[in-house]
Amino acid sequence: MAGQDAFGPAAGARADGDCGVPSRLTRRAFLTAGVAAGGGLLLTLHLGSAEAGELAAAAPAAGAQLNAFVRIAPDGIVTIVAKNPEIGQGSKTMLPMLVAEELDADWPQVRAEQAMLNPIYGEQFAGGSMATPLNWEPMRRIGAAGRQMLVLAAAQTWKVPVTECDARSGVVRHRPSGRTLGYGALADKAAALPAPDLRSVTLKDPRDYRIIGHFTGGVDSARVLEGQPLFGIDTVVPGMVYAAYQKGPVFGSRVVSANIAAVKAMPGVRDVFILRESDPEAVFRMGLLDGVAIIADSWWQTQKALETLRVIWDRDSNVGQSTVGFERQAAALSRERPQSLVRSDGEVDKALAHAHKVLQASYAYPFLAHVDLEPQNCTAHCKRDGSVEIWAPTQNPEPGRKLVAAALGIEESRVAVHMTRVGGGFGRRLLNDYMVEAAMISKRAGRPVKLLWNRRQDIQHDAYRPAGFHHFTAGLTPEGRIGVFRDHFVTFGQAGKVASSAGLPRSHFPAGFVPNLEYGQSLIELRVPTGPLRNPGGNALAFAFESFIDELAHAAGRDPLDFRLDLYGPARVLPTVAPPGRPHPPFDTGRIRGVLELVAEKSGWRTRQDLPRGTGMGLACYYSHYGYFAEVVKASVAPDGTPKVHKVWAAGDVGRQIINPAGAYNQVQGGILDGLGAALHQAVTVENGRVVQENFNTYRLLRMREAPPVEVHFRISENPPTGLGEPALPPVLPALCNALYAATGRRIRSLPIDPRELRGV
Amino acid sequence: MALTITVNGRAREVESAADTPLLWVLRDELDLKGTKFGCGMSFCGACTVHLDGVPTRSCITPVSRVGTAKVVTIEGIGDTEIGGRVKAAWLALDVMQCGYCQSGQVMTATALLTRAPKPTDRDIDTAMSGNLCRCATYTRIRAAIKQAAGLPTDDTREV
Numbered sequence: 001m002a003g004q005d006a007f008g009p010a011a012g013a014r015a016d017g018d019c020g021v022p023s024r025l026t027r028r029a030f031l032t033a034g035v036a037a038g039g040g041l042l043l044t045l046h047l048g049s050a051e052a053g054e055l056a057a058a059a060p061a062a063g064a065q066l067n068a069f070v071r072i073a074p075d076g077i078v079t080i081v082a083k084n085p086e087i088g089q090g091s092k093t094m095l096p097m098l099v100a101e102e103l104d105a106d107w108p109q110v111r112a113e114q115a116m117l118n119p120i121y122g123e124q125f126a127g128g129s130m131a132t133p134l135n136w137e138p139m140r141r142i143g144a145a146g147r148q149m150l151v152l153a154a155a156q157t158w159k160v161p162v163t164e165c166d167a168r169s170g171v172v173r174h175r176p177s178g179r180t181l182g183y184g185a186l187a188d189k190a191a192a193l194p195a196p197d198l199r200s201v202t203l204k205d206p207r208d209y210r211i212i213g214h215f216t217g218g219v220d221s222a223r224v225l226e227g228q229p230l231f232g233i234d235t236v237v238p239g240m241v242y243a244a245y246q247k248g249p250v251f252g253s254r255v256v257s258a259n260i261a262a263v264k265a266m267p268g269v270r271d272v273f274i275l276r277e278s279d280p281e282a283v284f285r286m287g288l289l290d291g292v293a294i295i296a297d298s299w300w301q302t303q304k305a306l307e308t309l310r311v312i313w314d315r316d317s318n319v320g321q322s323t324v325g326f327e328r329q330a331a332a333l334s335r336e337r338p339q340s341l342v343r344s345d346g347e348v349d350k351a352l353a354h355a356h357k358v359l360q361a362s363y364a365y366p367f368l369a370h371v372d373l374e375p376q377n378c379t380a381h382c383k384r385d386g387s388v389e390i391w392a393p394t395q396n397p398e399p400g401r402k403l404v405a406a407a408l409g410i411e412e413s414r415v416a417v418h419m420t421r422v423g424g425g426f427g428r429r430l431l432n433d434y435m436v437e438a439a440m441i442s443k444r445a446g447r448p449v450k451l452l453w454n455r456r457q458d459i460q461h462d463a464y465r466p467a468g469f470h471h472f473t474a475g476l477t478p479e480g481r482i483g484v485f486r487d488h489f490v491t492f493g494q495a496g497k498v499a500s501s502a503g504l505p506r507s508h509f510p511a512g513f514v515p516n517l518e519y520g521q522s523l524i525e526l527r528v529p530t531g532p533l534r535n536p537g538g539n540a541l542a543f544a545f546e547s548f549i550d551e552l553a554h555a556a557g558r559d560p561l562d563f564r565l566d567l568y569g570p571a572r573v574l575p576t577v578a579p580p581g582r583p584h585p586p587f588d589t590g591r592i593r594g595v596l597e598l599v600a601e602k603s604g605w606r607t608r609q610d611l612p613r614g615t616g617m618g619l620a621c622y623y624s625h626y627g628y629f630a631e632v633v634k635a636s637v638a639p640d641g642t643p644k645v646h647k648v649w650a651a652g653d654v655g656r657q658i659i660n661p662a663g664a665y666n667q668v669q670g671g672i673l674d675g676l677g678a679a680l681h682q683a684v685t686v687e688n689g690r691v692v693q694e695n696f697n698t699y700r701l702l703r704m705r706e707a708p709p710v711e712v713h714f715r716i717s718e719n720p721p722t723g724l725g726e727p728a729l730p731p732v733l734p735a736l737c738n739a740l741y742a743a744t745g746r747r748i749r750s751l752p753i754d755p756r757e758l759r760g761v
Numbered sequence: 762m763a764l765t766i767t768v769n770g771r772a773r774e775v776e777s778a779a780d781t782p783l784l785w786v787l788r789d790e791l792d793l794k795g796t797k798f799g800c801g802m803s804f805c806g807a808c809t810v811h812l813d814g815v816p817t818r819s820c821i822t823p824v825s826r827v828g829t830a831k832v833v834t835i836e837g838i839g840d841t842e843i844g845g846r847v848k849a850a851w852l853a854l855d856v857m858q859c860g861y862c863q864s865g866q867v868m869t870a871t872a873l874l875t876r877a878p879k880p881t882d883r884d885i886d887t888a889m890s891g892n893l894c895r896c897a898t899y900t901r902i903r904a905a906i907k908q909a910a911g912l913p914t915d916d917t918r919e920v
Contacts, residue, residue, distance in 0.1 A: 088859025088896050217855040224860040225848045225867060227795020227836040234794040242789075267778065298777065300785040303801075373799050373807060373861045373895040423797070423861030424895045455800045634920060647920040662855040665899060670858055673897035696804035696893060705886035707899035709916040 004234040015593060029138070031145050036071050041187040043070040043146055043195065045138075047122050069121075069142055070099060072150075076170055076184030078105045082112045083121040084131055085395055085651035086220070087425035089725045090663030091131040093219045095139055097660060100145030101211040102204060103150075105183070106170035113217040117417035119398040124419070126395040127430050127532070129625035129723025132307075132659065136721050144201040146190075150436035153190040154181050169210065185349040190590040204658060215662045220421065230421040232393030237448040241270060244302035244439045245451055246309060249459055251321075251528050252283040253313040254290045263294060263309050268301030272309075275440055278407060283529050284494060286431035286463055288407055289708055293441045297451055307456075316342040318527040319689035323467075326686075329524045330469040330490040334362065338488050338520025343506040346516030351484035355475025357554050361542035363472070366683035368465035369691075369699060375421020375458040379436035380404075381448035387414040388442075392435050393422040400432030404439045412618070415439075427532035431463055456694040463531025464684055466492050470544040480556035482567065484516040492530065493523035500529075501536040507576045508541060509623070510549070513550060513567055532677055534674065535726040538624040542730030543679070543737065543751060546620035550738040553745065560619050560738065561600050568592055580660040591653045594715045595630040596621055599651035603632035608742075614761075615646070616742025620734035627727025628653040628715075631672065641755030643680065644742055645708040648672050650728060652714055655721040666726050669710040671728035677702030679733045683752050766827045768793070783817075784808045786824045787834060795835035797863045799893070806892030809865040810834050816872040835864035842878030843909070844871045850909035858896035866877035866892050870906050879910055882918050 030045050036042040071079040080099045086092035096112045099105075115121055121133070147167050151665050154172035155162040157360035158179060165174050206212070223230060248254070255274050263272045271297070278288045292311055296302045333339075352358060388408065397417045405412040422429060438451040453461070469490040477483040492499040504519055511517055520534045533539055549721040553563035571590030599619070600606060608617045614636050621630035634646040650668055658664045685692045693699040737748040744761040764775045766783075768791060777786050782801075787793045787810070791851040796819055799807035803818040810819045811833040838844035847870050857863045866889070868920055880888070885903055894902065904914040 088857070088861075090858070104841075199916060215855070217852055218857060218860075221855065221857050221860065224857060224863060225835065225851060226839070227793060227834065227864060229794040229798075231794075231861060233798065236792070298781075298785065298789050299822055300777070300781050371895060373805065373859070373893065375798065420857060424859045426895070438795070452798075455802070666855065667857060669900045670897040673899060674895075677897065695802050696800050697802070701893045701895060702897060703891075703893065704889040704899050704902070707897065707903075708892075709918060709920060710900055711854075 007485065011358065026698040029198060029425055031142060031198055033149060033191055033193060033195040035188065035191040036073065038073070039188055040071060040073040040184070041146070041149070041191040043142060045069050045142060047120070047685050053105060067292040070103070070146055072146070072183050072187040074184050074187060076109050076182050077111060078103065078109055078110045078170070078183065079113050081121070082114045083115045083124050085124070085126045085397070085419045085422055086114070087126045087395055087422040087429065089126060089131070089667065090218060090660060091126060093216060094660050094663060095131065096219070096616070097136055097211050097216060097503070098135065098139035099220055100141040101209055102140045102147045104167040104169065107211050107216070109170055114179070114419055117401060117419065124397060125430070126425055126534070127427065129627065129725040129727065130159055132723040133626060135324050138198070138467070140203055141198045141201055141433040144203055145196050145198060147199055149190040150183055150186050150191050152193055153173065153186045157186070157189060161275040184258060195464045213661070214660050215659060216660050217662055230628040231374055232379070232391060232420040233374055233377050233423070233452060235239070235391040235420060235450060237379055237381055237391070240379065240448040240450055241295050241297065241445060242299040242302055243438070243449045244294045244299070244306055244402070245291050245437050245441065245453070246294070246306060246311065246457070247289050248311070248313040249460060251316050252280070252289070253445050255292060255317065256312040256314055258311040262303050266301070266305040266308055268297040269294060269305050270297065270446060271295045273444055284500070286433040286529060287403060288433070288436045288440060290708045294446070295441065295445050295449065299450070303454060321527055321689045322687050326467065333490045333524070334469065334488055336469045336522070339522040342504055342521050343511055343518040344518045346484070346512070348484055348486055348518040349514045351516035352473065352475050352486070356478045356482055357555060358473065359551060360473045361548055361551060361749060363470045363547060363749045365468055365540050365543055366685070367467045367528070368678060369459050369462045369684050369693070370426045370428035370533055370592060371459060371696070371699060371701065372424035372426060372428050374406050375453045375455060376428070376434040377450065377452040378434045379448065379450040380435070380438035380442040382408070382439060382443040387416070389416045389441055390435060391420055392432070393420050393429060394432055395422065395425040395427070395429040395433065396432065402433040403432050403436045407436050408443060413641050416706070418535065420758050426534045427536065428462060431531055455696070459693050459695070459699055460691040463500065463529045464538055465533035466499055466530040468502065468540055468544070472548045474548070474552055476552065476556050480558050482510065482514045485510055486518045486699055488520045488522065490522045490524065490690040492526035494526060496523065498523065499526050501532045502530055503537065504541065505537065509545065510567060512574060513569070527689070535624055535729045538622060538726070538730040539675070539678070542620065542622045543733040546622065546731065546734035547737050547747070547749070550618070550620070550734065550741065561596060564596060564621065565593060591628040591717055591719070592621055592623055592630070594717065595628045595651040595653050598713055598715050599630040599632050599649050602651065603649035605632060614743055616739045616744070618735045618738025618740070618742055620738060622727070622729040622730040624730060625726045626654070626722035627724065629728050629731050631731040631735045633732065633739040636743050637740065637758045637761060639760070641757070641759035643704070643736070643753055643755065643758065645676060645736060647708050648710045648732060650710065650712045652712070652728060653717050654714070654724055654727070656716055657721045659721060660716055664714070665712050667724040668712045668728040671726070672710050672732045673702050673707050675729045675732040676736060679736050679751055679753055680706070681752055764824060766824065767829070767830055768832045769834060775824055777824060780823050782820050783810065783822045783824050783827055783832070784819040786823060793834050793836050797861055797864060799862070804893070805862070806869060807862050807865045809868040809892065811838070811868060811872060814872065814875060816869045835867060838868060838871055841871065843874050846909045847871045847874065847905070850905040854901050854905045854908060854914070856898055856901040856905050858898055862892060862894045866894065866902055870902070870909070873906065874910055879912060880906065
């Protein structure tokens with residue numbers, strides 16, 4: 001129902017799992033077994049698509065590659081490839097757990113090894129909470145195939161029926177005789193066996209899980225705490241120099257001239273030069289933009305040199321862009337008819353004319369930055385033979401490779417991409433502008449270069465979560481139901497096309513639940529780049545819609561929980577409309593009802609009238625990225641208007657299995673606190689075409705003293721497991737604002753929350 | 762002009778210019794990559810190291826100001842009794858998500874427990890609020906500090 005805005009490169013996904021959740025194991029995929037270098041079993045997955053085969057044949061040869069998913073060495077160590085980037089979402093731990101469970105490996109003997117970008121692995125990205133739904137089925141089948149081969153190898157060694165043998169924690173046991181053989185000892189023999197058909201293997205009964213469902217710490221956590229160089233920023237390449245790249249503060253501005261000679265004279269500076277944008281629209285694709293590159297012996301020297309750099313930028317029309325101007329345009333557009341209709345059901349004007357009670361309210365939210373704590377960076381080495389090697393903290397290396405190949409005019413197969421650990425993604429690193437910058441600077445420098453942005457550059461050259469303005473009108477029936485609902489959404493675009501992550505999905509709730517409904521849309525022309533931020537669409541839309549639904553519940557004189565349960569109606573499965581090329585499961589009202597009832601029970605929602613005066617509880621729910629979440633916030637307000645969040649309760653339904661409770665609860669708690677930080681503190685403002693904020697003093701993240709307890713409950717339902725990186729975030733923003741209304745009677749209709757609006761109650 | 766500073770118990774000769782922040786000397790000259798760069802202005806705490814046991818923002822500390830103070834970084838903190846306990850608690854509770862801020866968190870938490878072996882929630886709030894976590898793992902950071910202190914890990918704040 002909610003914001004399934006395009007996120008990640010998953011176009012073309014097939015919905016062939018149960019309940020419409022995609023599981024990407026094509027009919028043509030097959031497994032082969034082979035002998036590993038140094039002995040042991042190597043299991044390789046072949047995706048069976050012609051495209052993957054061609055690309056694999058031309059795969060880059062830089063660095064050591066493990067062209068397989070699983071390797072079992074003679075010493076019993078099981079190495080499982082982590083094909084996706086690790087951005088803190090835990091997939092480098094979770095995906096190997098799936099393989100290891102069905103392989104019946106001994107987890108302490110399992111090693112996760114980060115893959116390079118290589119088409120043999122299929123899609124390699126971290127986005128859209130997709131790792132779980134895409135890999136739940138195929139990863140387990142690969143593990144089960146391996147176990148089947150190892151058990152068969154043992155049975156053949158002992159010359160006993162395979163049915164008399166079973167496997168557990170890396171050991172095969174012959175039940176009648178009690179004989180055992182470890183996986184290491186069996187690996188060579190298993191390598192000579194044919195790999196079974198992946199669709200024929202038997203998967204475990206979940207009651208027998210020994211790894212899935214158990215609290216499993218991150219595979220690299222100990223190394224991080226030893227200070228090992230795992231992140232992109234830690235990359236060291238022999239002969240490397242350091243680079244800074246200064247782009248124009250006004251988006252899309254071009255370099256007219258710069259005091260290059262003066263900067264070149266600064267200590268340690270080796271070279272200073274201008275790079276040109278790849279094309280005038282590159283700013284919206286996060287491609288190469290005009291800028292000045294400074295190369296020095298140390299990164300600190302590049303920063304000292306930056307202080308000396310003076311650039312004359314051109315002044316084009318973008319300089320007229322400002323937050324104040326956007327607000328003025330939004331107000332003007334809201335008084336006119338929408339430029340287009342996203343959806344129109346029933347007879348809205350007529351229903352409004354006859355409504356028992358009509359409510360109107362306008363909601364607004366700001367641009368947001370991603371502020372990954374590891375600033376954008378990339379190390380690149382353009383070599384004499386024309387090939388390029390890249391070390392990048394990226395969520396989405398494949399489009400980065402395309403960008404680099406196009407900029408350098410070389411074949412994609414000449415670009416090798418190492419995926420480092422990523423110090424925070426949140427959607428920013430789905431874009432690869434830093435990658436093409438590093439590659440172009442290295443080409444000019446003729447040696448390996450580490451490009452690192454400073455914090456100001458990181459905040460001022462983001463692809464921002466778009467701001468938005470919602471103008472709601474709704475009518476209640478005499479029974480206190482929503483009979484008619486209208487949103488005139490004023491958002492942003494370029495030349496009549498909705499900007500990235502700035503759309504309103506036509507299936508967004510309450511569409512389909514209200515007989516007369518209209519979603520109209522008007523666009524403000526925007527020359528500021530936008531892009532996906534954790535839960536694109538939902539991170540903004542939930543605040544506006546779920547706050548207004550709370551207003552309607554109060555106007556109807558009904559409890560906000562009962563109002564929602566009534567609005568969703570009885571438990572049933574409804575089809576939803578997916579954006580083109582996106583898989584979309586049906587919407588199950590039973591699951592959203594389930595999490596609403598669970599969070600109400602856990603938070604004591606029904607007894608909240610006992611709360612002290614000035615303290616309130618608020619409720620909201622949201623469905624996105626296949627996950628159903630309902631959240632309750634308890635909050636009060638200090639005399640100066642500062643909100644205090646006492647506690648958050650969350651109930652989530654992401655299917656039948658929580659794969660790794662260690663990661664799952666952490667994602668939900670972190671997502672909720674992330675959302676609270678946005679609601680309380682965050683806004684990117686634009687003045688004279690440039691972003692005002694420069695660092696964490698003016699763009700604030702939630703801090704420890706502001707972080708309330710977050711109590712998380714999962715509702716287990718008979719559905720395939722889905723991801724947790726995103727769906728927990730959206731409901732907390734409206735739940736907080738609804739709690740502040742309950743506490744003070746003041747309705748927050750604009751983010752971030754302005755304490756002045758809550759003062760003196 | 763070369764300076765000598767003591768890092769994790771070893772005397773290290775340093776070539777960087779005197780105004781270079783300690784952070785970049787540690788990371789790029791001494792190749793100790795565990796201390797992280799987040800903001801360059803002391804707002805985020807990712808660069809926290811100890812100078813004679815005091816948690817210090819290395820991103821705004823010129824190397825010339827270190828003098829004879831003993832520098833301890835994430836690479837060395839595990840060798841101290843309290844630092845070892847903090848790291849063990851961090852792993853047992855699986856605190857980190859992306860992990861980028863966590864070396865700074867561990868350095869600040871270790872200093873807190875050295876000063877206040879049984880910290881209250883208020884102590885934790887005061888000590889830890891200078892260290893940002895973009896993944897917002899604050900729930901687990903709080904619990905891990907309590908675990909390292911031998912306290913119950915439940916969140917006992919009045920709500």
